[in-house]
Amino acid sequence: xxxxxxxxxxxxxxxxxxxxxxxxxxxxxxxxxxxxxxxxxxxxxxxxxxxxxxxxxxxxxxxxxxxxxxxxxxxxxxxxxxxxxxxxxxxxxxxxxxxxxxxxxxxxxxxxxxxxxxxxxxxxxxxxxxxxxxxxxxxxxxxxxxxxxxxxxxxxxxxxxxxxxxxxxxxxxxxxxxxxxxxxxxxxxxxxxxxxxxxxxxxxxxxxxxxxxxxxxxxxxxxxxxxxxxxxxxxxxxxxxxxxxxxxxxxxxxxxxxxxxxxxxxxxxxxxxxxxxxxxxxxxxxxxxxxxxxxxxxxxxxxxxxxxxxxxxxxxxxxxxxxxx
Ligand code: AMP
Ligand code: FES
Ligand code: ZN
Ligand code: ZN
Numbered sequence: 001x002x003x004x005x006x007x008x009x010x011x012x013x014x015x016x017x018x019x020x021x022x023x024x025x026x027x028x029x030x031x032x033x034x035x036x037x038x039x040x041x042x043x044x045x046x047x048x049x050x051x052x053x054x055x056x057x058x059x060x061x062x063x064x065x066x067x068x069x070x071x072x073x074x075x076x077x078x079x080x081x082x083x084x085x086x087x088x089x090x091x092x093x094x095x096x097x098x099x100x101x102x103x104x105x106x107x108x109x110x111x112x113x114x115x116x117x118x119x120x121x122x123x124x125x126x127x128x129x130x131x132x133x134x135x136x137x138x139x140x141x142x143x144x145x146x147x148x149x150x151x152x153x154x155x156x157x158x159x160x161x162x163x164x165x166x167x168x169x170x171x172x173x174x175x176x177x178x179x180x181x182x183x184x185x186x187x188x189x190x191x192x193x194x195x196x197x198x199x200x201x202x203x204x205x206x207x208x209x210x211x212x213x214x215x216x217x218x219x220x221x222x223x224x225x226x227x228x229x230x231x232x233x234x235x236x237x238x239x240x241x242x243x244x245x246x247x248x249x250x251x252x253x254x255x256x257x258x259x260x261x262x263x264x265x266x267x268x269x270x271x272x273x274x275x276x277x278x279x280x281x282x283x284x285x286x287x288x289x290x291x292x293x294x295x296x297x298x299x300x301x302x303x304x305x306x307x308x309x310x311x312x313x314x315x316x317x318x319x320x321x322x323x324x325x
Contacts, residue, residue: 032234035271043238050235054084054223058092061208061221065093066174068221069129071164072098072119074112074244077179079119080232081224083239085177086126097173101163102132103156104140105248112244119241129171131163137315138324141250147321152250155318162315166304168218177221180205183229183260185222186274189281191259201281202290215296215305226275301325 023030023042030040034049041049070085072078086096100116103109113130120128134140137159144155164176185205192200211219224232236243251257266273299306299313306313312320319325 031238034231035267036275046234047238050227050231051084051088053227055088055091057207057223057225058221061206063092063208063221066219067095067172068097068175068177069164069168069171069173069218070096070098070177071160071179072100072116073179074100074115074119075179076236076243076245077181077224077229077232079115079179079241079243080235080239081177081179082119082123082126083241084235085223086123096177097127097129097171099129099131099164099167101160102130102134103159104132104134105142105250108244108246108248111246115242115244122241129167131167133159133163138319139322143322144318145250148318153248153256156250158314159318162304162313165216165218166302169216169304173218174211175208175219175221177223179224179232180222181224181229181232182226182274182278183263185225186263186278187256187260189278190262191256194259199291202285202288204281204285206282206285216298216303217305226278228274 021030022028022040023045024039025045025048026042028042031043032046033040037049039049068085070078070082072082082096082098085094088094089096098116098119100113102113116128116130120126141152141156141159144159145152148155164178167173168176189201189204191197192204205222205225207222207225209220211217263274270276293307295307295309296305297307297311298304299316300311301316302313304313308314308317316325
């Protein structure tokens with residue numbers, strides 16, 4: 001193996017790991033080496049390091065606390081996020097709740113639901129909410145692909161954003177938090193650069209996006225902005241949390257996955273590359289003004305934002321197309 005960003009005492013690792021076999025904090029045997037931080041940690045100090053990164057990300061973004069609704073899919077990222085944020089409640093003055101959206105994707109959705117129900121039992125002091133899209137909106141994700149030519153993942157992403165925002169707005173939350181990690185974010189910006197999607201860069205993800213109350217838009221938080229998939233995976237394993245460990249069957253062909261693979265070579269060359277890349281983009285964005293979206297209106301059916309000229313948002317249009325509105 002040429003590169004491993006997280007080492008579980010991996011004797012075959014050829015880089016970096018041998019630099020330190022001991023936790024840099026307490027000198028106990030390390031269980032992991034984090035190349036970009038040039039540090040090895042024991043279990044306890046990795047967990048502290050992980051939570052500190054979440055705290056710093058939120059603090060640097062100017063987060064001042066509030067009511068946070070976490071979108072929990074049952075995957076390792078959002079499961080780690082829910083656990084970490086609920087254990088940091090007192091440090092950052094937040095109230096946290098979880099929302100699971102049942103997308104009706106066969107076994108994948110039923111297994112994810114099982115995981116989230118298990119999490120609800122384990123995290124007694126967190127309120128859990130459930131939103132079944134078939135029950136509430138009249139369709140499942142697989143059904144949408146019959147009437148729309150877009151990839152399932154893109155359709156699904158728009159629906160999840162609409163549900164999370166609407167639910168959070170109607171239940172008085174200040175923010176929706178999602179488990180997007182540095183791999184997702186760096187890949188999003190890399191793809192936008194390589195395909196000349198300037199607008200995607202200008203409107204791309206940030207650790208904190210403030211809400212726009214007059215447009216019924218709740219703020220967005222991405223507390224794992226600078227944490228990798230592998231760090232999230234290690235966190236859930238170390239805490240002993242269950243998660244759904246197989247991918248959504250509809251997302252396999254997504255081109256974003258292909259772009260994600262490009263990072264492996266870059267990171268073997270420079271372990272800080274992803275973080276530096278994203279920080280550079282954010283720095284550049286600070287000096288730019290995104291084009292004003294003056295055409296945002298509220299959907300004439302559901303009352304949530306849309307840019308469509310017929311004042312029908314994506315979800316309402318989809319429901320109309322499917323004959324369920
Ligand atoms: P994805 O769009 O699948 O990459 O997921 C990104 C983030 O959206 C996850 O980390 C979750 O925070 C949230 N999310 C994804 N799927 C669901 C779901 N079914 N229910 C609630 N939140 C979700
Ligand atoms: Fe949305 Fe798979 S989870 S298409
Ligand atoms: Zn230690
Ligand atoms: Zn609508």
